[in-house]
Amino acid sequence: MDKEQLFSIGEVARLFHMSVSSLRHYESLGLLSPEYINPDSGYRYYSTRQFEVLNTLRYLRALDMPLPEIADFLQNRDVETIEQKLRQQKTVVEQKLAELSRIERKIDHRLSQLQDAKSARLDEIELIQTPACRIVWMEDALYLKSFLDMEPSIRRLEQSQREAVVFLGKVGVGISKEHLEAGLFSRYDCAFLLLDREDRFDGETHKLPETLCARIRFRGSHPQAGAAYEKLLAFLRAHHFTISGFSREVTLIDNGLTDDPGKFVTEISLPVCPAE
Numbered sequence: 001m002d003k004e005q006l007f008s009i010g011e012v013a014r015l016f017h018m019s020v021s022s023l024r025h026y027e028s029l030g031l032l033s034p035e036y037i038n039p040d041s042g043y044r045y046y047s048t049r050q051f052e053v054l055n056t057l058r059y060l061r062a063l064d065m066p067l068p069e070i071a072d073f074l075q076n077r078d079v080e081t082i083e084q085k086l087r088q089q090k091t092v093v094e095q096k097l098a099e100l101s102r103i104e105r106k107i108d109h110r111l112s113q114l115q116d117a118k119s120a121r122l123d124e125i126e127l128i129q130t131p132a133c134r135i136v137w138m139e140d141a142l143y144l145k146s147f148l149d150m151e152p153s154i155r156r157l158e159q160s161q162r163e164a165v166v167f168l169g170k171v172g173v174g175i176s177k178e179h180l181e182a183g184l185f186s187r188y189d190c191a192f193l194l195l196d197r198e199d200r201f202d203g204e205t206h207k208l209p210e211t212l213c214a215r216i217r218f219r220g221s222h223p224q225a226g227a228a229y230e231k232l233l234a235f236l237r238a239h240h241f242t243i244s245g246f247s248r249e250v251t252l253i254d255n256g257l258t259d260d261p262g263k264f265v266t267e268i269s270l271p272v273c274p275a276e
Contacts, residue, residue: 007047064092120267
């Protein structure tokens with residue numbers, strides 16, 4: 001063997017812009033064996049014969065092909081085999097792109113919500129058309145003395161779901177029409193999770209239709225909501241509206257996003273219809 005034609009592992013690493021540890025890892029997986037290993041020092045040497053394999057390895061890794069698939073190809077090198085591997089990897093990439101696009105839409109949606117909350121006109125009531133949405137019922141009958149009192153309900157729901165509740169700011173509570181009309185604001189009749197269009201949820205969901213709502217936003221969280229409900233009911237009486245469903249109360253900015261309670265923003269939407 002002409003050792004002058006051999007390259008040390010460090011030289012090969014520099015030539016191919018990779019780490020020595022990567023070369024050793026490829027060797028441990030049986031992907032790339034050195035041309036020669038010095039029996040005394042254990043130093044590894046490579047010939048140009050390994051360069052072709054390294055070029056193939058780097059190319060397929062640049063396509064994010066898993067090492068087991070690369071190993072399978074190197075052991076069965078053939079045009080049909082590489083075509084099949086590339087088509088398979090193309091499918092994987094398409095699936096990843098679709099998932100990244102979904103995540104991008106969720107991020108854009110959340111950014112839009114945050115900008116809306118930061119620029120919201122507080123303590124003003126407006127009539128809006130809320131778009132149709134999906135919700136998941138979480139729990140009935142809650143007394144919220146602190147913004148932390150929602151946590152047990154969220155954790156119970158999270159145990160059965162991989163994704164839906166990991167995004168913040170989508171948990172809401174509601175008071176029934178009957179209790180609203182009676183002026184009872186200290187107990188919530190339901191807790192729910194608002195789902196974005198992109199959210200996946202394994203269990204049962206309910207669709208709320210597009211609805212005319214009277215909406216108010218205020219500084220604070222659920223324990224401070226009583227005064228906002230009073231304002232909403234006074235507005236409905238003055239403008240001859242009646243309540244047509246349960247309230248939808250959501251903290252747009254809460255302790256999940258800031259440690260400063262002075263920055264909390266909560267939104268209450270009351271479904272309404274003109275009084276007869």
